[in-house]
Amino acid sequence: MARVAAVTxxxxxAEALRQINPDVCAxxxxxPQTELMQRFSSxxxxxxxxxxxxxxxxxxxxxxxxxxxxxxxxxxxxxTCGPGLALMWEMLYVASGMRxxxxxxxxxxxLSAPLNxxxxxxxxxxxxxxxxxxLWSENAQEAYDNTIQAFRIAEHLDIRLPVMVCMDGFIxxxxxxxxxxxxxxxxxxxxxxxxxxxxxxxxxxxKSFGPxxxxxxYHEYKRAQHEVMTRVKDVVLTVASDFEKMSGRKYELxxxxxxxxxxxxxxxxxxxxxxxxxxxxSFRERGVKAGLLKPRLFRxxxxxxxxxxxxxxxxxxxxxxxxxxxxxxxxxxxxxxxxYPLAQRPAAVNKIYGLGGRDFLPQHAAEVFAExxxxxxxxxxxxxxxxxxxxx
Amino acid sequence: MKxxxxxxxxxxxxxxxxxxxxxxxxxxxxxxxxxxxxxEHCSNCMLCWLFCPDMAVIVKDGKMVGFDYEYCKxxxxxxxxxxxxxxxxxxxxxEEKK
Numbered sequence: 001m002a003r004v005a006a007v008t009x010x011x012x013x014a015e016a017l018r019q020i021n022p023d024v025c026a027x028x029x030x031x032p033q034t035e036l037m038q039r040f041s042s043x044x045x046x047x048x049x050x051x052x053x054x055x056x057x058x059x060x061x062x063x064x065x066x067x068x069x070x071x072x073x074x075x076x077x078x079x080t081c082g083p084g085l086a087l088m089w090e091m092l093y094v095a096s097g098m099r100x101x102x103x104x105x106x107x108x109x110x111l112s113a114p115l116n117x118x119x120x121x122x123x124x125x126x127x128x129x130x131x132x133x134x135l136w137s138e139n140a141q142e143a144y145d146n147t148i149q150a151f152r153i154a155e156h157l158d159i160r161l162p163v164m165v166c167m168d169g170f171i172x173x174x175x176x177x178x179x180x181x182x183x184x185x186x187x188x189x190x191x192x193x194x195x196x197x198x199x200x201x202x203x204x205x206x207k208s209f210g211p212x213x214x215x216x217x218y219h220e221y222k223r224a225q226h227e228v229m230t231r232v233k234d235v236v237l238t239v240a241s242d243f244e245k246m247s248g249r250k251y252e253l254x255x256x257x258x259x260x261x262x263x264x265x266x267x268x269x270x271x272x273x274x275x276x277x278x279x280x281x282s283f284r285e286r287g288v289k290a291g292l293l294k295p296r297l298f299r300x301x302x303x304x305x306x307x308x309x310x311x312x313x314x315x316x317x318x319x320x321x322x323x324x325x326x327x328x329x330x331x332x333x334x335x336x337x338x339x340y341p342l343a344q345r346p347a348a349v350n351k352i353y354g355l356g357g358r359d360f361l362p363q364h365a366a367e368v369f370a371e372x373x374x375x376x377x378x379x380x381x382x383x384x385x386x387x388x389x390x391x392x
Numbered sequence: 393m394k395x396x397x398x399x400x401x402x403x404x405x406x407x408x409x410x411x412x413x414x415x416x417x418x419x420x421x422x423x424x425x426x427x428x429x430x431x432e433h434c435s436n437c438m439l440c441w442l443f444c445p446d447m448a449v450i451v452k453d454g455k456m457v458g459f460d461y462e463y464c465k466x467x468x469x470x471x472x473x474x475x476x477x478x479x480x481x482x483x484x485x486x487e488e489k490k
Contacts, residue, residue, distance in 0.1 A: 099404035160403060198406045206410040213405055220398035221405055227398070 002180040002247075009140040009172035012179050013079070013105045013165070014039035016147040018049055019187040022103075023074035023194075026054035026065035030084040031117045032169040033107040037079055059084040063091035063102075070100035071209045073199025075151070078102065081169055082109030085123040089130070095162045096131025097225065098209055101154035102162040104132075105147065108270070108321075109169040110356040118357020119169035121269060121322040124298075125330045131225060133163040133232055134299040136269050138255075140177045143167040145249055146296075148182070151191045152239045158231045160197065168271040168321075170357060186246050229300040236297050253302045255294040256309055258284060262291025264372035265310065265346075267335055268319040269295055272353070272360040276319075279365035290369050295331065306338040313346040314376035317368045319388075321354045328385050347375050350385040364389050418446050422466035425485040429458050434482035440470035456482075 007015070010033070017025070017040050025044075027037045043049045054065045059080050070076040080088060085106055095102050106127075110120040124134060135150060137143040143165060150163040167173060198207055213221055233253055240251040257277050259265055268276050273294040283290035293309055310316055316339075320329025327333070332350035339345040351368055354360045367388065375381055402408060427448075434456055441449040441456065448464035450457050466485075474483040 097404060098406070197403070198408070205408075208407040208410075209404070211405055211407055217401070221401055223398040224401050224403075228403075 010036035024069035073196035079105035081107040092130040116356040259291035
């Protein structure tokens with residue numbers, strides 16, 4: 001039985017964490033993530049959860065405390081955004097390298113300078129090589145559902161890796177939307193009790209975490225880490241299937257929208273995908289075969305599945321809400337890598353949009369689809385990478 | 393047995409066999425000097441045993457009896473700390489003839 005509520009994205013993720021009741025949560029407040037942890041802290045203060053909250057002096061310390069608590073054997077969650085995630089950078093690699101299944105909500109925010117608190121994907125894209133699994137969420141419902149699934153994925157015995165659950169700062173984190181909550185018991189049964197494989201606090205079996213590994217074995221440890229990542233997509237699909245049985249809501253590696261017979265398509269992450277889907281509909285009404293792909297699992301990146309989904313397109317535009325200055329946008333780079341092995345592949349262009357919370361409007365998606373129509377007709381790409389919605 | 397390939401490694405590089413520092417023979421790091429023990433100047437205060445950063449000081453029945461050079465890096469801390477007896481140190485560093 002679902003409970004329908006009108007909540008912010010932050011509130012929805014805090015509610016998921018309340019239902020999951022992690023052992024330890026170490027966090028540091030940063031806009032726009034602050035409300036999430038403030039709400040979860042209220043659950044702790046009011047005795048709604050048994051979680052031990054560790055207040056720290058920075059995000060570097062927050063992730064350090066999470067690493068220690070997870071190595072000790074606890075189920076651990078945290079949340080951050082933007083510069084906070086950037087400050088965690090060193091410890092992100094420690095968490096994944098130690099195979100600690102920490103779950104972290106990332107409320108996507110831009111990076112300084114200039115200082116900006118609004119939503120873009122620069123933070124999580126900067127952490128894409130850190131060995132964390134990344135799940136991206138279009139709205140509060142997906143952020144809530146992904147958070148619940150993230151614990152099962154992170155703690156799966158084939159994996160044991162940390163997971164980031166990403167949602168757009170302010171656009172989702174602070175906007176109130178309708179959400180279907182699950183009841184507490186089904187969620188608790190779904191995530192089940194957590195049992196650490198090598199808990200440090202198992203004093204009868206002493207062990208050490210974090211050894212120095214030099215030229216003789218470091219290369220091998222990284223090879224093993226890569227291998228674990230190759231198992232993630234199957235686990236993500238298995239967990240999604242179980243989640244669908246419980247909730248009736250279907251999740252895959254990515255979402256396709258009217259893509260099956262499409263000739264032109266947009267690849268776009270998170271909240272802007274919702275806007276772009278409306279524009280797909282309006283182009284369809286005009287008889288244009290437009291479609292959309294919204295990535296969900298960005299790390300590890302399931303290249304073959306993406307290639308299969310996009311291979312029939314004549315032209316594809318990949319929209320990035322972050323830039324790799326001097327390079328192409330990060331999603332575009334992945335999509336091109338996925339398409340390259342195909343003998344026949346769509347023409348591809350990269351559009352940078354919405355940095356620092358700049359609105360992504362239906363007209364922006366419409367302009368991109370109009371350009372794709374032209375490219376599909378002529379086969380000619382004028383500019384590979386271009387900023388859109390920018391004041392000239 | 394030590395793991396050989398990447399498939400044999402423990403997840404996250406966790407070390408499950410406690411006390412395995414014994415397998416690392418730090419004595420191979422020693423380059424110039426090694427400590428020499430003069431039993432007649434030793435009061436068995438155990439400061440050398442306490443200060444040794446590895447496990448190079450051999451103690452039997454509560455008495456210092458000598459060095460296990462497989463675990464001696466030649467750092468000289470034992471010789472520095474040794475109070476000896478009547479102004480004579482029980483441990484001094486000596487150039488090692490290789």
